Structure formats: C-alpha cells, structure tokens
Amino acid sequence: MAAYPAWDEDGARLIIAGLSHLEGAALPILHALQDEFGYVDPKAVPLIADALNLSRADVHGTISFYHDFRTAPPPRRIVKLCRAEACQALGCETLVQDLARDHGIVVDAHAGSQDAVVETVYCLGNCALGPSALVEGELLGRVDADRVAALCGARQ
Secondary structure, three states: OOOOOOOOHHHHHHHHHHHOOOOOOHHHHHHHHHHHHOOOOOOHHHHHHHHHOOOHHHHHHHHHHOOOOOOOOOOOEEEEEEOOHHHHHOOHHHHHHHHHHHHOOOOOOOOOOOOEEEEEEOOOOOHHHOOOEEEOOEEEOOOOHHHHHHHOOOOO
C-alpha cells in the first residue's frame, strides 16, 4: 500500500477550494482528501461544511454513510473480501468463520492499530472463481482462510 503524507490542514484547504465549485462537490472533495491523505480527517468536516455552505452534520453524515471513507489512517494492507451471493454460494461465509476461529481475524473489525484488515465488498466481478479477494489492485480467486490470513501477514 502506498505511503500517505501526514494530515495537513493547509493542503486540505487547497483540495477543498479546488473542487468546491463543482455541483455536488462533497463527494469529489471527500474522495480527493482520502486519495491524498489515505483518510478523511475529522478536522476536514468543518472545512468542507464552511466551503460548501453545509452543516457539519451533513458532511459527517456523508462520510459515515459511504463505507469506503475512512476517518483514521489506513492499515498497511487492506484485503477486500467479496461476500456477494455468488461468493456466498462458493463458501465465503465459511471462510469468514474460519478466519475468526483459526486466525483471529475478524472481517470488518477496524479496532486498534492493525497492520492489515479484511473488509467486506459486494461483488468483485470474479463470480466463477469465488470466493474472491482484492489486494492492492490484484484480483484473487478461490481464496481460503489460510490464504487470506497469509495476505494479512498472519502466521499459520
């Protein structure tokens, strides 16, 4: 995963100012901040609200509604695990249980300062080769709990 610069309020203000003219600018601004810093720092909420004449609650609600936005720096590695219907039919829910039982990895748990997390996504378009995962842009098929744990750096 790419290293991100530390949160910088001046840099955030420049990003916000550069996109605030767009219609429906909140999402482009949030994506740009996350692309730049790896997350949307809660300190950005009042900056965005002021620039777009929105309430802080509106901005916070947008951030919390979309699961892809982070409000803390990302872990070193993110494994996205497909849990859509086709992958369910091919065993992804058993994989999720095995990860927790055998490796202590709880899917969608973001507590603490983990080096890696496993996050749920719904459909990676690799349905025939499920369960599928996406790691650093690489699509993987027919993954099992041991492989996902290895991708997270867990010892087997």
